[in-house]
Amino acid sequence: MSFKSLTLAALAATALAMPAFAESMITVTDPYARVSTPMSKAGGAFMVITxxxxxxxxxxxxxxxxxxxTELHxxxxxxxxxxxxxxxxxxxxxxxxxxHGLVRGGDHVMFMGLHKGLNHGDVVSATLVFEKAGEIVVEIPVDLERKVDHGKTKDHKMDHGEGHGHKDH
Structure with missing residues:
Protein backbone atom coordinates (compact mmCIF):
# COMPACT_ATOMS: atom_id res chain seq x y z
CA MET A 1 0.00 0.00 0.00
CA SER A 2 1.29 3.46 -0.83
CA PHE A 3 1.73 6.21 1.77
CA LYS A 4 -1.21 8.08 0.21
CA SER A 5 -3.47 5.02 0.50
CA LEU A 6 -2.42 4.44 4.11
CA THR A 7 -3.10 8.08 4.96
CA LEU A 8 -6.56 8.00 3.36
CA ALA A 9 -7.39 4.71 5.10
CA ALA A 10 -6.29 6.13 8.46
CA LEU A 11 -8.38 9.28 7.94
CA ALA A 12 -11.43 7.23 6.96
CA ALA A 13 -11.06 4.96 10.01
CA THR A 14 -10.67 7.97 12.30
CA ALA A 15 -13.73 9.69 10.84
CA LEU A 16 -15.85 6.55 11.26
CA ALA A 17 -14.67 6.05 14.86
CA MET A 18 -15.54 9.60 15.92
CA PRO A 19 -18.89 10.03 17.66
CA ALA A 20 -21.58 12.01 15.89
CA PHE A 21 -22.02 15.40 17.52
CA ALA A 22 -25.40 17.07 17.51
CA GLU A 23 -25.51 20.57 16.14
CA SER A 24 -26.06 23.57 18.34
CA MET A 25 -29.17 25.45 17.24
CA ILE A 26 -28.76 29.07 18.32
CA THR A 27 -31.33 31.78 17.69
CA VAL A 28 -31.16 35.43 18.72
CA THR A 29 -34.35 37.34 19.46
CA ASP A 30 -35.27 40.88 20.45
CA PRO A 31 -31.83 42.47 20.02
CA TYR A 32 -31.42 46.17 20.73
CA ALA A 33 -28.59 48.57 21.49
CA ARG A 34 -28.55 51.76 23.49
CA VAL A 35 -26.31 54.60 24.54
CA SER A 36 -26.75 57.18 27.29
CA THR A 37 -26.74 60.02 24.75
CA PRO A 38 -26.38 60.01 20.95
CA MET A 39 -22.77 61.25 21.32
CA SER A 40 -21.70 58.68 23.94
CA LYS A 41 -18.41 56.89 23.31
CA ALA A 42 -19.73 53.62 24.80
CA GLY A 43 -22.92 51.65 24.50
CA GLY A 44 -24.43 48.26 25.15
CA ALA A 45 -26.37 45.61 23.25
CA PHE A 46 -28.97 43.27 24.69
CA MET A 47 -30.84 40.25 23.36
CA VAL A 48 -32.14 36.79 24.19
CA ILE A 49 -30.01 33.88 22.96
CA THR A 50 -31.84 30.55 22.73
CA THR A 70 -16.38 45.13 21.53
CA GLU A 71 -16.50 42.82 24.56
CA LEU A 72 -18.76 40.55 26.57
CA HIS A 73 -19.45 42.19 29.95
CA HIS A 100 -29.47 33.21 28.18
CA GLY A 101 -30.48 36.83 28.33
CA LEU A 102 -28.10 39.68 27.68
CA VAL A 103 -29.90 42.34 29.68
CA ARG A 104 -29.27 45.77 31.14
CA GLY A 105 -27.74 45.42 34.58
CA GLY A 106 -26.54 41.90 33.80
CA ASP A 107 -24.61 40.15 31.06
CA HIS A 108 -24.37 42.22 27.88
CA VAL A 109 -22.33 43.24 24.84
CA MET A 110 -20.25 46.38 25.42
CA PHE A 111 -19.19 48.74 22.62
CA MET A 112 -16.24 50.91 23.74
CA GLY A 113 -14.80 53.74 21.69
CA LEU A 114 -17.75 54.16 19.32
CA HIS A 115 -16.59 55.54 15.96
CA LYS A 116 -19.72 57.71 15.65
CA GLY A 117 -22.76 58.65 17.68
CA LEU A 118 -25.76 56.32 17.74
CA ASN A 119 -29.29 57.63 17.32
CA HIS A 120 -32.65 56.04 17.97
CA GLY A 121 -33.53 53.93 14.92
CA ASP A 122 -29.95 53.34 13.74
CA VAL A 123 -28.97 49.71 13.11
CA VAL A 124 -25.58 48.28 14.10
CA SER A 125 -24.10 44.95 13.13
CA ALA A 126 -22.31 42.58 15.51
CA THR A 127 -20.96 39.06 15.08
CA LEU A 128 -21.57 36.69 17.98
CA VAL A 129 -19.02 33.87 18.17
CA PHE A 130 -20.09 30.55 19.74
CA GLU A 131 -17.93 27.54 20.60
CA LYS A 132 -20.10 25.14 18.60
CA ALA A 133 -22.49 27.21 16.48
CA GLY A 134 -19.70 29.40 15.11
CA GLU A 135 -20.37 32.96 14.00
CA ILE A 136 -23.82 34.51 13.86
CA VAL A 137 -24.24 38.05 12.50
CA VAL A 138 -26.94 40.05 14.27
CA GLU A 139 -28.43 43.34 13.04
CA ILE A 140 -29.21 45.34 16.18
CA PRO A 141 -31.57 48.33 16.16
CA VAL A 142 -30.68 51.25 18.44
CA ASP A 143 -33.61 51.76 20.84
CA LEU A 144 -33.20 54.66 23.23
CA GLU A 145 -36.78 54.32 24.52
CA ARG A 146 -36.66 50.72 25.81
CA LYS A 147 -37.45 50.27 29.50
CA VAL A 148 -34.96 48.66 31.90
CA ASP A 149 -36.86 45.36 32.36
CA HIS A 150 -36.18 44.03 28.81
CA GLY A 151 -35.76 40.27 28.76
CA LYS A 152 -37.29 39.67 32.17
CA THR A 153 -40.56 38.02 31.25
CA LYS A 154 -42.25 34.85 32.34
CA ASP A 155 -41.65 33.39 28.87
CA HIS A 156 -37.85 33.58 29.12
CA LYS A 157 -36.05 31.99 32.02
CA MET A 158 -32.84 33.96 32.15
CA ASP A 159 -29.63 32.44 33.48
CA HIS A 160 -27.65 35.38 34.86
CA GLY A 161 -25.69 33.67 37.63
CA GLU A 162 -25.43 35.18 41.08
CA GLY A 163 -24.58 38.69 42.16
CA HIS A 164 -25.78 40.49 39.02
CA GLY A 165 -27.52 43.72 39.87
CA HIS A 166 -29.99 45.52 37.70
CA LYS A 167 -28.60 48.96 37.04
CA ASP A 168 -29.17 50.84 33.79
CA HIS A 169 -26.26 51.78 31.47
Missing part, protein backbone atom coordinates in the same frame (compact mmCIF):
# COMPACT_ATOMS: atom_id res chain seq x y z
CA UNK A 51 -30.28 27.14 22.18
CA UNK A 52 -32.83 24.70 20.75
CA UNK A 53 -30.15 22.08 20.22
CA UNK A 54 -29.46 19.08 22.41
CA UNK A 55 -26.03 20.15 23.65
CA UNK A 56 -24.81 23.18 25.55
CA UNK A 57 -23.01 25.95 23.71
CA UNK A 58 -21.12 29.04 24.85
CA UNK A 59 -20.98 32.60 23.53
CA UNK A 60 -17.22 33.17 23.62
CA UNK A 61 -16.68 36.43 21.73
CA UNK A 62 -18.32 39.31 19.92
CA UNK A 63 -16.99 41.62 17.23
CA UNK A 64 -18.29 44.78 15.61
CA UNK A 65 -16.88 47.50 13.41
CA UNK A 66 -18.82 50.27 15.19
CA UNK A 67 -16.32 50.57 18.04
CA UNK A 68 -12.63 50.27 18.81
CA UNK A 69 -13.37 47.41 21.22
CA UNK A 74 -21.38 41.68 33.16
CA UNK A 75 -22.13 43.61 36.34
CA UNK A 76 -20.82 42.27 39.63
CA UNK A 77 -21.23 43.45 43.21
CA UNK A 78 -17.81 44.27 44.70
CA UNK A 79 -18.99 43.19 48.16
CA UNK A 80 -19.53 46.76 49.35
CA UNK A 81 -22.79 47.32 47.50
CA UNK A 82 -21.07 48.87 44.47
CA UNK A 83 -21.68 47.40 41.05
CA UNK A 84 -18.69 47.00 38.73
CA UNK A 85 -18.83 46.33 35.02
CA UNK A 86 -16.34 43.59 34.11
CA UNK A 87 -15.25 41.86 30.92
CA UNK A 88 -16.18 38.15 30.86
CA UNK A 89 -13.39 36.53 28.84
CA UNK A 90 -14.80 33.00 29.25
CA UNK A 91 -18.13 34.10 27.76
CA UNK A 92 -21.64 32.97 28.65
CA UNK A 93 -23.08 29.46 28.69
CA UNK A 94 -26.22 28.88 26.64
CA UNK A 95 -27.71 25.60 27.90
CA UNK A 96 -29.26 23.03 25.58
CA UNK A 97 -32.99 23.65 25.40
CA UNK A 98 -32.58 26.94 27.27
CA UNK A 99 -31.94 30.65 26.92
Missing amino acids: NTGDEDDRLIDVTSEISKR THKDDGNGNMQMLQVKEGFAVPAGGS
Whole structure:
Protein backbone atom coordinates (compact mmCIF):
# COMPACT_ATOMS: atom_id res chain seq x y z
CA MET A 1 0.00 0.00 0.00
CA SER A 2 1.29 3.46 -0.83
CA PHE A 3 1.73 6.21 1.77
CA LYS A 4 -1.21 8.08 0.21
CA SER A 5 -3.47 5.02 0.50
CA LEU A 6 -2.42 4.44 4.11
CA THR A 7 -3.10 8.08 4.96
CA LEU A 8 -6.56 8.00 3.36
CA ALA A 9 -7.39 4.71 5.10
CA ALA A 10 -6.29 6.13 8.46
CA LEU A 11 -8.38 9.28 7.94
CA ALA A 12 -11.43 7.23 6.96
CA ALA A 13 -11.06 4.96 10.01
CA THR A 14 -10.67 7.97 12.30
CA ALA A 15 -13.73 9.69 10.84
CA LEU A 16 -15.85 6.55 11.26
CA ALA A 17 -14.67 6.05 14.86
CA MET A 18 -15.54 9.60 15.92
CA PRO A 19 -18.89 10.03 17.66
CA ALA A 20 -21.58 12.01 15.89
CA PHE A 21 -22.02 15.40 17.52
CA ALA A 22 -25.40 17.07 17.51
CA GLU A 23 -25.51 20.57 16.14
CA SER A 24 -26.06 23.57 18.34
CA MET A 25 -29.17 25.45 17.24
CA ILE A 26 -28.76 29.07 18.32
CA THR A 27 -31.33 31.78 17.69
CA VAL A 28 -31.16 35.43 18.72
CA THR A 29 -34.35 37.34 19.46
CA ASP A 30 -35.27 40.88 20.45
CA PRO A 31 -31.83 42.47 20.02
CA TYR A 32 -31.42 46.17 20.73
CA ALA A 33 -28.59 48.57 21.49
CA ARG A 34 -28.55 51.76 23.49
CA VAL A 35 -26.31 54.60 24.54
CA SER A 36 -26.75 57.18 27.29
CA THR A 37 -26.74 60.02 24.75
CA PRO A 38 -26.38 60.01 20.95
CA MET A 39 -22.77 61.25 21.32
CA SER A 40 -21.70 58.68 23.94
CA LYS A 41 -18.41 56.89 23.31
CA ALA A 42 -19.73 53.62 24.80
CA GLY A 43 -22.92 51.65 24.50
CA GLY A 44 -24.43 48.26 25.15
CA ALA A 45 -26.37 45.61 23.25
CA PHE A 46 -28.97 43.27 24.69
CA MET A 47 -30.84 40.25 23.36
CA VAL A 48 -32.14 36.79 24.19
CA ILE A 49 -30.01 33.88 22.96
CA THR A 50 -31.84 30.55 22.73
CA ASN A 51 -30.28 27.14 22.18
CA THR A 52 -32.83 24.70 20.75
CA GLY A 53 -30.15 22.08 20.22
CA ASP A 54 -29.46 19.08 22.41
CA GLU A 55 -26.03 20.15 23.65
CA ASP A 56 -24.81 23.18 25.55
CA ASP A 57 -23.01 25.95 23.71
CA ARG A 58 -21.12 29.04 24.85
CA LEU A 59 -20.98 32.60 23.53
CA ILE A 60 -17.22 33.17 23.62
CA ASP A 61 -16.68 36.43 21.73
CA VAL A 62 -18.32 39.31 19.92
CA THR A 63 -16.99 41.62 17.23
CA SER A 64 -18.29 44.78 15.61
CA GLU A 65 -16.88 47.50 13.41
CA ILE A 66 -18.82 50.27 15.19
CA SER A 67 -16.32 50.57 18.04
CA LYS A 68 -12.63 50.27 18.81
CA ARG A 69 -13.37 47.41 21.22
CA THR A 70 -16.38 45.13 21.53
CA GLU A 71 -16.50 42.82 24.56
CA LEU A 72 -18.76 40.55 26.57
CA HIS A 73 -19.45 42.19 29.95
CA THR A 74 -21.38 41.68 33.16
CA HIS A 75 -22.13 43.61 36.34
CA LYS A 76 -20.82 42.27 39.63
CA ASP A 77 -21.23 43.45 43.21
CA ASP A 78 -17.81 44.27 44.70
CA GLY A 79 -18.99 43.19 48.16
CA ASN A 80 -19.53 46.76 49.35
CA GLY A 81 -22.79 47.32 47.50
CA ASN A 82 -21.07 48.87 44.47
CA MET A 83 -21.68 47.40 41.05
CA GLN A 84 -18.69 47.00 38.73
CA MET A 85 -18.83 46.33 35.02
CA LEU A 86 -16.34 43.59 34.11
CA GLN A 87 -15.25 41.86 30.92
CA VAL A 88 -16.18 38.15 30.86
CA LYS A 89 -13.39 36.53 28.84
CA GLU A 90 -14.80 33.00 29.25
CA GLY A 91 -18.13 34.10 27.76
CA PHE A 92 -21.64 32.97 28.65
CA ALA A 93 -23.08 29.46 28.69
CA VAL A 94 -26.22 28.88 26.64
CA PRO A 95 -27.71 25.60 27.90
CA ALA A 96 -29.26 23.03 25.58
CA GLY A 97 -32.99 23.65 25.40
CA GLY A 98 -32.58 26.94 27.27
CA SER A 99 -31.94 30.65 26.92
CA HIS A 100 -29.47 33.21 28.18
CA GLY A 101 -30.48 36.83 28.33
CA LEU A 102 -28.10 39.68 27.68
CA VAL A 103 -29.90 42.34 29.68
CA ARG A 104 -29.27 45.77 31.14
CA GLY A 105 -27.74 45.42 34.58
CA GLY A 106 -26.54 41.90 33.80
CA ASP A 107 -24.61 40.15 31.06
CA HIS A 108 -24.37 42.22 27.88
CA VAL A 109 -22.33 43.24 24.84
CA MET A 110 -20.25 46.38 25.42
CA PHE A 111 -19.19 48.74 22.62
CA MET A 112 -16.24 50.91 23.74
CA GLY A 113 -14.80 53.74 21.69
CA LEU A 114 -17.75 54.16 19.32
CA HIS A 115 -16.59 55.54 15.96
CA LYS A 116 -19.72 57.71 15.65
CA GLY A 117 -22.76 58.65 17.68
CA LEU A 118 -25.76 56.32 17.74
CA ASN A 119 -29.29 57.63 17.32
CA HIS A 120 -32.65 56.04 17.97
CA GLY A 121 -33.53 53.93 14.92
CA ASP A 122 -29.95 53.34 13.74
CA VAL A 123 -28.97 49.71 13.11
CA VAL A 124 -25.58 48.28 14.10
CA SER A 125 -24.10 44.95 13.13
CA ALA A 126 -22.31 42.58 15.51
CA THR A 127 -20.96 39.06 15.08
CA LEU A 128 -21.57 36.69 17.98
CA VAL A 129 -19.02 33.87 18.17
CA PHE A 130 -20.09 30.55 19.74
CA GLU A 131 -17.93 27.54 20.60
CA LYS A 132 -20.10 25.14 18.60
CA ALA A 133 -22.49 27.21 16.48
CA GLY A 134 -19.70 29.40 15.11
CA GLU A 135 -20.37 32.96 14.00
CA ILE A 136 -23.82 34.51 13.86
CA VAL A 137 -24.24 38.05 12.50
CA VAL A 138 -26.94 40.05 14.27
CA GLU A 139 -28.43 43.34 13.04
CA ILE A 140 -29.21 45.34 16.18
CA PRO A 141 -31.57 48.33 16.16
CA VAL A 142 -30.68 51.25 18.44
CA ASP A 143 -33.61 51.76 20.84
CA LEU A 144 -33.20 54.66 23.23
CA GLU A 145 -36.78 54.32 24.52
CA ARG A 146 -36.66 50.72 25.81
CA LYS A 147 -37.45 50.27 29.50
CA VAL A 148 -34.96 48.66 31.90
CA ASP A 149 -36.86 45.36 32.36
CA HIS A 150 -36.18 44.03 28.81
CA GLY A 151 -35.76 40.27 28.76
CA LYS A 152 -37.29 39.67 32.17
CA THR A 153 -40.56 38.02 31.25
CA LYS A 154 -42.25 34.85 32.34
CA ASP A 155 -41.65 33.39 28.87
CA HIS A 156 -37.85 33.58 29.12
CA LYS A 157 -36.05 31.99 32.02
CA MET A 158 -32.84 33.96 32.15
CA ASP A 159 -29.63 32.44 33.48
CA HIS A 160 -27.65 35.38 34.86
CA GLY A 161 -25.69 33.67 37.63
CA GLU A 162 -25.43 35.18 41.08
CA GLY A 163 -24.58 38.69 42.16
CA HIS A 164 -25.78 40.49 39.02
CA GLY A 165 -27.52 43.72 39.87
CA HIS A 166 -29.99 45.52 37.70
CA LYS A 167 -28.60 48.96 37.04
CA ASP A 168 -29.17 50.84 33.79
CA HIS A 169 -26.26 51.78 31.47
